[in-house]
Amino acid sequence: MSIFSPEPAASTDPFQLERLAEELASRESSRPETSPVDLPVYTPLSHQNPFLSAENFDVEQFLLSRSYTSLQDLRTELRDYMATLKEALVKLINDDYEAFISLSTDLKGEGERLTNLIAPLDLLKLEISTSQAELRAIQEEIMRKLETRATIREEKALLHLLLKISESVTRLESLLSISNPGQEGEEDHADYELFKTSSAPTSDSNDEKSVQISLNPVFVPYFGRSPANTAKHINRVAVEYTQLFYHASKARSENCAFIDEIQWKIDRIQSSISSDLDAFFASTLSAITAEAKLSELEKSKIIPDLTECLRTYDILGLWRDAEEILRAEIMRSFIKKTVFMGALSAPHSPLLPRTPSIASSFPNPNTSYSMPPRTPFTPFTAFSAQQSAFPSALGQSKSSFSRTLDDSDDLLAKLYIQILRFVERDLSSIMEIADKVSIKSRTSASISGYLQSDVKKEDSGFDIMANVIWNEVGTAIMGDLGNVVFAAGRPDEFRKNYELTQAFIRSLELLAPSPQAIESMRAHPVYSIFGKRWQLPVYFQMRWKEIVGKVEEALALPLESSRKINVDGMDTLLTPQAAAVWVALTACWSAEIYIPELSHKFWRLTLQLLSRYRGWLNDIIQQNSYSASVASAPGKNSETSAGTSTPLPERSSLDAFSADESLLHKYVLLIADIEILKSSTMMLWEEEISIMLPDMEDYEEDDYALNPQKILESTVLATTALIAPMSKMIISILTERCIGPLNTVNKMRTDLRGRKQLPTEPQPWVSSILRPLKSFFGISGSDGIGAILKDDHLQDWGGQVFENVCDKYCYHVTALRKAEEYLQKLQKGKKSTATFSLFGSAPSKDDEGKDEERIRVQLILDVHALGKDAETLNIKPMETQTFLALSKLVQRSLSESSEPA
Structure with a gap:
């Protein structure tokens, strides 16, 4: 057992490196991930360097690619690369040196060998040249023999x-x-x-x-x-x-x-x-x-x-020869027997109705004029090129053109019928056969094309309708009957002959075997010359003088104002001038005058007639304009001020009344004629003009500059716009007549002074206020001047006259209030100075209040009666602002302020 005690764990890691490593790892893991930084990569110089192996060496780009290297290091690197190159070159030479030395050894003696090879080349070249010459000669001989054989x-x-x-x-x-x-x-x-x-x-x-x-x-x-x-x-x-x-x-x-x-x-x-x-x-x-x-x-x-x-x-290819034989053998002999100079010299049948002249259809200034019934005109329609069947012009199913000829007893129509029957009987089958032959020859290629090579394409094939029939007929008509058929200077006969001739041509076209035959006929020189012989501009000029002359004669007449007006004749023109214009308008599109080829001229004349009538109306209005003082009638004002109203001038003389009566009569006639003419003109457009004008579907509804309907409507509206100044003058005259009885309002105090009781009835003169208006429109029982305009203008004109009357009434009531106020102030002044009355006591305050109350009640009764009387004229007083202001004005006592509410 060791005598030393074991050391703690910290003694083994005195610097705590493990802990620091763990903390560093944790911090690194907690950081957000970022993209790695690209560090420069050092690439040594070599043969694979793109800047060194480029075809053109760019110094700047090379230096920029080595920007991270200093110049000393770059110089050293370049020297090293140059040494590497020298070493590689030496190695390459050493590797191939042995082969280079052996090559020079192997080439010894090759010069003599090359000399021996060149010697026979000249001989070979000579032999080749000789052989080539011989081959060329043989080829030429063969070509000559081939050409001779081909020849x-x-x-x-x-x-x-x-x-x-x-x-x-x-x-x-x-x-x-x-x-x-x-x-x-x-x-x-x-x-x-x-x-x-x-x-x-x-x-x-x-x-x-x-x-x-x-x-x-x-x-x-x-x-x-x-x-x-x-x-x-x-x-x-x-x-x-x-x-x-x-x-x-x-x-x-x-x-x-x-x-x-x-x-x-x-x-x-x-x-x-x-x-x-x-x-x-x-x-x-x-x-x-x-x-x-x-x-x-x-x-x-x-x-x-x-x-x-x-x-x-x-x-x-002898089409013209065949047509000449056909003309000589059949057509010419018939034309000579039928169309000659005296063919139309026979007198007209007495049963033939005369064409009505426009001169006889103009109005008489002393009579009224009802709208004549219109006969719709059927214009000529072009032949449809897509028509597959060509019906007989004289068969059971007749066309409208042949029917026009059959229904006429005219000698020219009979002549045309005779020609059509001959063509149908003797030439129609020949035309059909010739047309079939021509169509078959066009669709099949044949050897005959050599015969027709010098013929124009448009001149090939049979063209009997144009070169045989129409050439003979058109030439004969122009040569022998030209003076009669074309009727120069005789418009009625010209129009009749033109219609019959056009019907004859269209019937003749119906006999054509194909649409191409019709096109050839219309392109024929005789057809063009025939069309020019119809001098349509001259015809229109004569009709223009005839129509415009009658209109100018009627407009030069004085405006009739003494003739009695027919109230029931709503479709009756009241003046000869309007009747003349209407007759002229209908004449432009009548079947006796209108020609489709002149539609644009008649359309312009129609607009000119309406403009001329508008100019004449404007002159009438300017000549009969009322004086400025009379014409300035009070206008509409919803908040009429009694203190600012101005009285209308009084015109009570007999001459002024007669002049006003005459002016009313004239304006009523003109307004009635304008309205009737407007509706009749638009009806004429719907029933006739819109049908006769060509290509109506080409105009857009919004195209005002080119749309004839829009042009006509604007012209008519310009004429009807003249009704406004005439209406204003009529309203001014009627207003002056109706406000005459209102002068009695100023004498009301004198009339009511002796009475002790409050009034219970309106004054008698109130019923006479609107009596001139009733008399004008014929409501009072007798025929009035404006009775013919009652349905259209009673409510409008009556409403404006009623407003003017109420405005004038407000003026008189305001004047009455001012007079009463002045008298009251004057009496108060006298009472303050006088202490007694020598002849009796002065009027008491109660008597003055009773007089004021009687006047106020009388005014209320009068205004209420005026409103009731206005209702008989289909006027709604409670919807009139001036009448409401008048009612509020009379409801106040006389002692109140004179200013209206």
């Missing part, structure tokens, strides 16, 4: 082509029975000169040409055939000719002299084909017309021949 092949093909042309010419001459007696060049030349002489154009007319065509001797062999075989034969010849023409075109592009030599034969063949086709087509047309007198079955058998002829014309 021979082309010449052979051309010879075959010329043989085909020769065979086609021979075949066609055989098919056409063309004799060819000689084969020598001189005989051919003589035949060619004979052909040129016989085919030279002459100055004969078209009729003579048609006769020559029908008697062509070349066509004689065909008469032995049946029509069907003849049509097929001609079609076969045409197909053969198209092949000949195609082959000749190809040969001509090769500049073959053979084609120039036989060109006269090709021309002779073409002339023969055309002549034969024209003759057969003319005979076919003659067979299907009404003059041939064939049955429908026989005509139906000829239709295939006609179709074959038109198909042949289409193959050859």
